[in-house]
Amino acid sequence: MDMLRQSNQPVLRFMADAMLGRLARWLRILGYDTVYEKVIADEVLIERVVRENRWLLTRDGHLAQRKVLRGRHTVIERDDLADQLRQLHQDLKIDLDMNRQRGYRCADCNVALISLSRDDARPLVPPFVAQQYRAFLQCPHCRRAFWPGTHWHDLLGRVTAIREGSMGDRT
Numbered sequence: 001m002d003m004l005r006q007s008n009q010p011v012l013r014f015m016a017d018a019m020l021g022r023l024a025r026w027l028r029i030l031g032y033d034t035v036y037e038k039v040i041a042d043e044v045l046i047e048r049v050v051r052e053n054r055w056l057l058t059r060d061g062h063l064a065q066r067k068v069l070r071g072r073h074t075v076i077e078r079d080d081l082a083d084q085l086r087q088l089h090q091d092l093k094i095d096l097d098m099n100r101q102r103g104y105r106c107a108d109c110n111v112a113l114i115s116l117s118r119d120d121a122r123p124l125v126p127p128f129v130a131q132q133y134r135a136f137l138q139c140p141h142c143r144r145a146f147w148p149g150t151h152w153h154d155l156l157g158r159v160t161a162i163r164e165g166s167m168g169d170r171t
């Protein structure tokens with residue numbers, strides 16, 4: 001793991017196994033490109049990890065032993081989401097923060113959000129939101145609009161709590 005800490009290599013791209021749907025959604029919210037499919041055969045999963053040069057996250061120690069992965073994997077040790085995120089923070093130095101430079105991704109689609117003008121956002125959000133906020137983001141895939149409102153701050157608060165170790169998995 002030391003190599004990871006020292007190098008300036010690009011941000012890791014992940015592939016989460018079928019057991020790790022919630023973790024995958026959170027990694028996307030944090031801006032990490034994370035592929036996850038609810039139903040996927042092991043062979044297809046491994047093939048995609050190799051072809052797309054992803055880092056495998058798995059609960060399955062046997063799967064992680066595949067030679068073709070050449071060590072590019074992390075075996076997630078616990079079921080608790082906060083523990084899982086903390087493990088990745090420790091082992092892979094993922095950033096437990098929402099980072100504008102890394103960008104944001106749609107939790108459903110794993111697609112990078114793009115900025116959206118207030119005029120374009122207007123038909124997609126409640127009127128009071130369109131009045132109150134200037135900056136919006138949109139998922140180019142599902143078209144959902146996002147803004148730095150209450151929900152956003154809730155997410156940020158949870159991530160901060162997880163980073164600081166003060167919160168377990170309560171939801």
Ligand SMILES: [Zn+2]
Pocket residue numbers: 106107108109110111139140141142143144
């Ligand atoms: Zn989307």
